[in-house]
Amino acid sequence: MQSVFERDKSRIRLLEPSQTKVIRKEGGALELRYREEVYYPIRVKRAFPLTNPQNYIVFLKENNKQIGMVEDVNDLDEESRKNILEELDVVFFIPQIKRIIWVKERFGSSRWKVETDRGIKEFATRSLHESVKELEDGHIVITDTEGLQYEIKDINSLPRKSRAILGKIV
Amino acid sequence: MSLKEELPKELEGLLRGQAIREEDILLAIQSDLDEEGKFSPTWLIATKEKLLIIQPEGEPRIRCNLSLGNLSFFKAEIGVGGGFLSAYSDGRETRLLRFTTATARKFQIAASALGRLAQEGRIPPDILAEDEGRKVCPKCGFPLDPVSGICAQCSPKGVVLRRLLSYIKPYYPTILILISLLLLGTAFQVISPLIIRNLTDTALVPRGPVIPPESVRLTLLLSFVLLMAGLGIGSMLLEIFQQRMYAFLGQTVLFDIRRQLFEHLQFLSVSYYDKRQVGAVMSRVTQDTSALQEFLGWHIPFLFSQLILLIGISLVVLSLNLRIALLVLIPAPVVAYLTRTIGRRIHHLFHRVWDRWSKVIAVLNSALAGIRVVKAFAQEEREARQFSQRAYDLTMNTIWAEQLWATYMPPLFFLFGATPLLIYYFGGKQVIFGTMSIGTLQAFIAYTYMLLGPIQAVTRIINWLNRALAATERVFEILDTPPEVLDEEGAIPMPRIEGRVEFRNVTFGYDKYAPVLHNVSFEVKPGEIIGLVGRSGAGKTTIINLICRFYEAQEGEVLIDGVDIRKVKLKDLRNQIAIVPQDAYVFAGTVRENIAYGKPDATLEEIIEAAKAANAHEFIINLPYGYDTPIGERGVMISGGERQRIAIARAILKNPRILILDEATSLVDTETEKQIQEALDRLMQGRTVFAIAHRLSTLSNAHRLIVIEDGRIVEMGTHKELLRNKGIYYQLVKLQREMSKLVAIGV
Numbered sequence A: 001m002q003s004v005f006e007r008d009k010s011r012i013r014l015l016e017p018s019q020t021k022v023i024r025k026e027g028g029a030l031e032l033r034y035r036e037e038v039y040y041p042i043r044v045k046r047a048f049p050l051t052n053p054q055n056y057i058v059f060l061k062e063n064n065k066q067i068g069m070v071e072d073v074n075d076l077d078e079e080s081r082k083n084i085l086e087e088l089d090v091v092f093f094i095p096q097i098k099r100i101i102w103v104k105e106r107f108g109s110s111r112w113k114v115e116t117d118r119g120i121k122e123f124a125t126r127s128l129h130e131s132v133k134e135l136e137d138g139h140i141v142i143t144d145t146e147g148l149q150y151e152i153k154d155i156n157s158l159p160r161k162s163r164a165i166l167g168k169i170v
Numbered sequence B: 001m002s003l004k005e006e007l008p009k010e011l012e013g014l015l016r017g018q019a020i021r022e023e024d025i026l027l028a029i030q031s032d033l034d035e036e037g038k039f040s041p042t043w044l045i046a047t048k049e050k051l052l053i054i055q056p057e058g059e060p061r062i063r064c065n066l067s068l069g070n071l072s073f074f075k076a077e078i079g080v081g082g083g084f085l086s087a088y089s090d091g092r093e094t095r096l097l098r099f100t101t102a103t104a105r106k107f108q109i110a111a112s113a114l115g116r117l118a119q120e121g122r123i124p125p126d127i128l129a130e131d132e133g134r135k136v137c138p139k140c141g142f143p144l145d146p147v148s149g150i151c152a153q154c155s156p157k158g159v160v161l162r163r164l165l166s167y168i169k170p171y172y173p174t175i176l177i178l179i180s181l182l183l184l185g186t187a188f189q190v191i192s193p194l195i196i197r198n199l200t201d202t203a204l205v206p207r208g209p210v211i212p213p214e215s216v217r218l219t220l221l222l223s224f225v226l227l228m229a230g231l232g233i234g235s236m237l238l239e240i241f242q243q244r245m246y247a248f249l250g251q252t253v254l255f256d257i258r259r260q261l262f263e264h265l266q267f268l269s270v271s272y273y274d275k276r277q278v279g280a281v282m283s284r285v286t287q288d289t290s291a292l293q294e295f296l297g298w299h300i301p302f303l304f305s306q307l308i309l310l311i312g313i314s315l316v317v318l319s320l321n322l323r324i325a326l327l328v329l330i331p332a333p334v335v336a337y338l339t340r341t342i343g344r345r346i347h348h349l350f351h352r353v354w355d356r357w358s359k360v361i362a363v364l365n366s367a368l369a370g371i372r373v374v375k376a377f378a379q380e381e382r383e384a385r386q387f388s389q390r391a392y393d394l395t396m397n398t399i400w401a402e403q404l405w406a407t408y409m410p411p412l413f414f415l416f417g418a419t420p421l422l423i424y425y426f427g428g429k430q431v432i433f434g435t436m437s438i439g440t441l442q443a444f445i446a447y448t449y450m451l452l453g454p455i456q457a458v459t460r461i462i463n464w465l466n467r468a469l470a471a472t473e474r475v476f477e478i479l480d481t482p483p484e485v486l487d488e489e490g491a492i493p494m495p496r497i498e499g500r501v502e503f504r505n506v507t508f509g510y511d512k513y514a515p516v517l518h519n520v521s522f523e524v525k526p527g528e529i530i531g532l533v534g535r536s537g538a539g540k541t542t543i544i545n546l547i548c549r550f551y552e553a554q555e556g557e558v559l560i561d562g563v564d565i566r567k568v569k570l571k572d573l574r575n576q577i578a579i580v581p582q583d584a585y586v587f588a589g590t591v592r593e594n595i596a597y598g599k600p601d602a603t604l605e606e607i608i609e610a611a612k613a614a615n616a617h618e619f620i621i622n623l624p625y626g627y628d629t630p631i632g633e634r635g636v637m638i639s640g641g642e643r644q645r646i647a648i649a650r651a652i653l654k655n656p657r658i659l660i661l662d663e664a665t666s667l668v669d670t671e672t673e674k675q676i677q678e679a680l681d682r683l684m685q686g687r688t689v690f691a692i693a694h695r696l697s698t699l700s701n702a703h704r705l706i707v708i709e710d711g712r713i714v715e716m717g718t719h720k721e722l723l724r725n726k727g728i729y730y731q732l733v734k735l736q737r738e739m740s741k742l743v744a745i746g747v
């Protein structure tokens, strides 16, 4: 279907990737340089964190007013890209489960011990059907009692034993 | 929550190296992430002068050492799953540490505590006054009940159970009778195999040297049959009595709990409902109370009777024949264990079926409720496809569960039947060798079957108990929440409020660490009409909420006629305030009942007057049953603007001293609005009115306007003054292109 919007970069303020630089300043906060404009400190957000994590990265001023967006983080130079992804990792923290060590169940609640890309972690979940969501085939997101989410991008990439444990409960 | 957590021993040396003594530490909290975002602790420690970030893992090291004096404020930024704490000083941001959402709350509070520490040199004690939001049981690691904060497994069951039993206290005499009937019934049950034994051994196949003549045996047969008939009739009568009494007892207790619960719910504060979903609270009144009734009125008597039966059977079989008795009793635990394990497995599967069911229902619900949107966007096929996908999933899971059921159940029943086989063999041997009579063997077989009931009861008892206790705790959580503080000691009665309203440096947040109103001050004279203006989310409704005392200010005070609102008798206050809320609500009931809600004894004329003033009379008359037309849920559909007008009529009829209109006419056309306003002008003479509106023309009759931005008052004055100032209000007016019109009215 034809879009009603002409490709109008100014309307949603898409920044020209070649003119966009993101620098990490002393103290750890980021600075955005776009053409002649300089913004510091800034915040970065994803517009589609689950479905398109690399696209439409939004830059905000410290008071949450939008500065602009880049369409694809990969269009930026290596340093800016790295800085942005590091920053997003802080405010969009979803450990990836690599292995399930054990799961214990009781009255519908569960305790888990898993190995993630952030290290070993134990957590608890309430009723499974509320806390374990299958986004699409084999892509699972588990939410623990603290509201922290753990992701399994592809269930088939887990070791066999983990798959067996998971298969028994979901 | 404590902002001073216990430091691990390894850090002591490090702190000593910095010349920091234990008593210098004002704040010490642990985050669960390190710099790289790995699950590993990081400490934030503050003294009067310094701020340290310490990484204790491996070789403990100080990652960051800052002087507090140079920092002006702190902020915890929270995203999804994680966040960070930053310090700011003249435009510079310094990242302190990372955390996950599990500890985010702590750092949010720490940010405000550190800010105060940097400015005032101390952390005010009230900043810590929040209870710990524990989510999992510290003992077993399993989640706590989200509402009551109690662990179903580890919490002492005795207390809750005793409290639950207190509900049946008034019915002790009934219960006593029930228990006697129960004992009697059990006795009947236990006796009947014995009668069969005697019937067999004396009348059917008597043994011994002298066999009685047939006539005697016939008489015996008849009398045993009659006896059994008598027992049967007796049991039946007992059953009828018992069931009737259970029904009575269970339902009366249920009614008691429900009524008490609902009454209590009505008196809880508005903020109680902010934190909970209506559905969740509703299910306490409906489902949880039913669970209690089921437990009290059905499970307890059942368990009790099964226990008595178990004892009775054991006593009888042990006295009959010790060796065979052991054969009856010993397999029981094994059968119980197997039943439980298989039962769990199957329960699991059926739970999954139930889950798929709710997914099907969700599609059904959203597609049917949104049928107009579905059709408008021509998405019928997509919805149908989605439904069929979910339905197929449900079907497959159901098939699976039922097949498993079909596979597991027959072996289980075979097992149930296997114990009698043992009895047949070993008991039969004794019969053949003459050490046991046929009658006794028969009795044993009967007892083995009879034991299945108590065995199953035992397998379920834990489940039932836990379910009931969870429900009980949820119900008690509500009953234990203190009701809205109606009146403080020495509350001042105010039979007639003049209508002076004053805010003095009011700071308020629904969450006290995130203020929504900042230092708001204003004064309103009796009879003044005040317009509140500001962007969506600015805090207009919040100001109204404070005037109604739905919430209380954290700092500063709200005064009514010069008296702190907390000291005014709540009933007097609410009786003289009427509010037309942003989302006008109509109850299920007639138009008349809805209008007279705040004044049930209003005369018909008053009701019509009020409706007229709200410009509602005409549309009401055109409803099929006029003022008696049912509206609200299941009633006649009325439009948004009509609903608003009924809410206005309700407020006017209450004849309040202070009237609050929160976007009260946002959904009616300008012409109707003008008519309502004229009527209000007339009726509201001498009353204080607060009106909120985004359509600024609505506020044209306001004496003064208060402009709010981000929870602060930015402008205040008459319409003319504000226009002359060319400030925010001026901009707003210009934007709305009402300029010419309003200037014409104003100038």
Ligand SMILES: Nc1ncnc2c1ncn2[C@@H]1O[C@H](COP(=O)(O)OP(=O)(O)OP(=O)(O)O)[C@@H](O)[C@H]1O
Binding pocket: B274, B510, B511, B516, B534, B535, B536, B537, B538, B539, B540, B541, B542, B543, B582
């Ligand atoms: N019950 C609540 N619990 C927590 N936060 C709330 C609650 N009600 C409102 N807020 C928040 O408080 C802020 C002010 O809300 P308020 O309802 O006072 O705005 P408003 O000026 O009436 O806006 P609108 O014009 O959209 O009605 C908003 O940021 C809102 O998200």
Ligand SMILES: [Mg+2]
Binding pocket: B540, B541, B542, B582, B662
């Ligand atoms: Mg509002």
